Amino acid sequence: MRSLLRLSGDTAQPLYQQLEDQLAALIESGGVPAGTTLPAERQLAESLGVSRATVQRAYRSLSHRKLVSAQGRLGFIVRSDGPRIHPGMDRLKGFTEEMRELGRVPSSDILEQRVVCDRSIASIFGLPSTAQFLKLVRVRRGDGVPMSRETAWYNLAAAPALATADLSRSVYACLGELCGVPLTHCDQTIEATLPLPQEAAIFDFSEPVACLLIKRRSYSADDRMIEYVEGLFRGDAYTYRLKLTV
Incomplete structure (x- = not known):
């Protein structure tokens, strides 16, 4: 996921807003499908070179937009606004x-x-x-x-x-x-x-x-x-x- 995100300090848009907008676009386009667990806050912050608070704020905003939901220790999972899992029902399977x-x-x-x-x-x-x-x-x-x-x-x-x-x-x-x-x-x-x-x-x-x-x-x-x-x-x-x- 890190390779899909591009944050810039040369713009008036805050970093958390850039991160929120880019993640939202990935979710809505299907680039990050429903059921996907987002990277841990600390892990993503370190990989992007930003503060953990920046990632926390972006994740909270995505949650308020109902694009992700909190999963306790698992972090955040992409919700139904993104593409869902589409299992077929053409045959009996477990x-x-x-x-x-x-x-x-x-x-x-x-x-x-x-x-x-x-x-x-x-x-x-x-x-x-x-x-x-x-x-x-x-x-x-x-x-x-x-x-x-x-x-x-x-x-x-x-x-x-x-x-x-x-x-x-x-x-x-x-x-x-x-x-x-x-x-x-x-x-x-x-x-x-x-x-x-x-x-x-x-x-x-x-x-x-x-x-x-x-x-x-x-x-x-x-x-x-x-x-x-x-x-x-x-x-x-x-x-x-x-x-x-x-």
Whole structure:
């Protein structure tokens, strides 16, 4: 990013204003896409030869213009006024594969992983109330930025090995390689919603931002339901793309 910025002391325009205007132009043109984390204040200040206060003031102004949002220790992330992430929905794929296709490094924080019996979830699967499921709650990240909070349930009668599997990697890969039940198709819905306070905290939103709630029922080749997942995706970075044909 340093190579894209040119600040000059031979003009009446303050340095912070030059920096703000140039960053805003990069964001609005797509040169710095949505979801990108801006350089740390100290790092950018040193590379540009300006004070840290200059960078802080520029970043604050960009935040007031809603071009970036604060991400706590991660710094500032480009918001929705810049081009968004446009994952396709032409086939069933997991978050890990989706991020890699977009050129991002996927990672996950596992918040909960346990075997449960849940009457309401069992009814979704069409199974007895005593059926056991693996409940998995994760924060999914792309390049270290929290992109979604996902709660999923997996049918352990169909994939018992999942109960003790290492789920720090792709669950879809585990289902296919370890359990022998690769997912082949799904039913999916997308709706707009506001995050709960604990979800807004995960995304480090200073104010509520509309998000996308994706609910998916995934099946194996024999039409056996293997997964039910509810994923909340940040609305300031995601726009899903559909390709329709006549």
